[in-house]
Amino acid sequence: MPVALIIGVGAAVGSASAEAFAAAGYKVAVASRTQRLDSSKFPFFEFDAAEPTHVAALFEKVHKEVGIPDVVIYNAYATSPIGRTEVLDIDNAEGFQKRLNVNAVSPTIAANEAVKGFLELESQGKLGSGGATYIFTGNVLNEKPLPGFFTLGIGKVTTAYAVEYLATQGYKEKPFSFYYVDERESEGRPMYNGVNGDAHAKVFLELAQNSKQGPWQYTFSKENGYTLFAKNLE
Template sequence: MTTPLRYRTALIVGAGTGLSASLCRVLAAEGIKVGLAARNTSKLEALAAQVDADTFTVDASNPEDVMQLFEQVDGQIGAPDIVIYNASARLPGRLTDLDPEAVHKAIDISAYGGFLVAQQAAKRMLVNRHGALFFTGATASVKGFAHSAAFSMGKFALRGLAQSAARELAPQGIHVAHVVIDGGIRSAARPDPVDRMDSTLDPDAIAETYLALLRQPRNAWSWEIEVRPWVETF
């Protein structure tokens, strides 16, 4: 028997047209009111109209912006009992060539923003001892690649935040989970190679995994889960 969801309002921070769009659609199909937050919300207009979602502009690395975001969400759609942090910043390059300020900003978006969002989410969820706080990770959350120092640092830090938050908040009724997306996500611009079909992750399938996490009974919560194509070695 499918476990019914006990959630009413969701906020996806770092929303875009890929995984976030799939998450938005799958949550809306469950009757959950969704808010989409991003630096540029113009790219979200069609999606928002499709599922009756609300959009919010935010710089997730700015404390004042994040505080105002949650106040706006509170007033517009209600305090979210699902919050998904999906923002990140890639800054490829050789270690010796990277601009320190750009690295600082990338880590702010990938990790510090996750802290700011988690802090505001937890303050609201703790009132009712109920909620779900999910973080979107990557292969770089557990494996640092060459020419990927900034992204790896940010994703490693985000994973540490998720683990710490899970240990602190789970006993208080808040489900914290970190999802390691171990592979490339399929899109119109990034289809499967013709000689290696099924080698990327379908964003709709990933969204179903998030939904399964939301359905988990609290006596069997996962704090971390990995998803990858079946043809990929690891």
């Protein structure tokens, strides 16, 4: 049975993705600070993405207790402190570093740990027809700076680079895929409100079941699926 690991399981994207992958025959492990789903169905691993030194231990536990993930979805994020109005929204060095850990450092280390597992599965002949897939839940901030999202935007830019590097330079000859997934409005405008968990889950599952690398920056809308939108849309 293939294994999916979802890091960051909230009420929308993470939960919907766990249900979708389980329905598709995956054993789904979930990792977050708070347990939201039924642990008898979804093995739960307590994890704080603000602590990147704990990422390797998380993967080790998942490997031992559930199996090596064929699919890793990084869905955790940290926003600016509530009430901050400064242009650079930096409260202090410690808080800024923790948010960068969640948005940039931990997802990059998670990608590295995911690849280690992919290589092990391949060496054991255990990869399925869909190969192995790492997915990062992104948004428009890697392309478009927006007021009030300074540290979140830095994280998205950093991880977008990591995903692009892995997809285009890292493992092109392997059945491994890497995606920065960004939901938009049907016309391509940023999804400011109402991110759709079910639509993300559908896209994630489709990407995971295709062994060929698609567009690493996977912009989509609920209505039209993948679309290459023009940049700098308001």
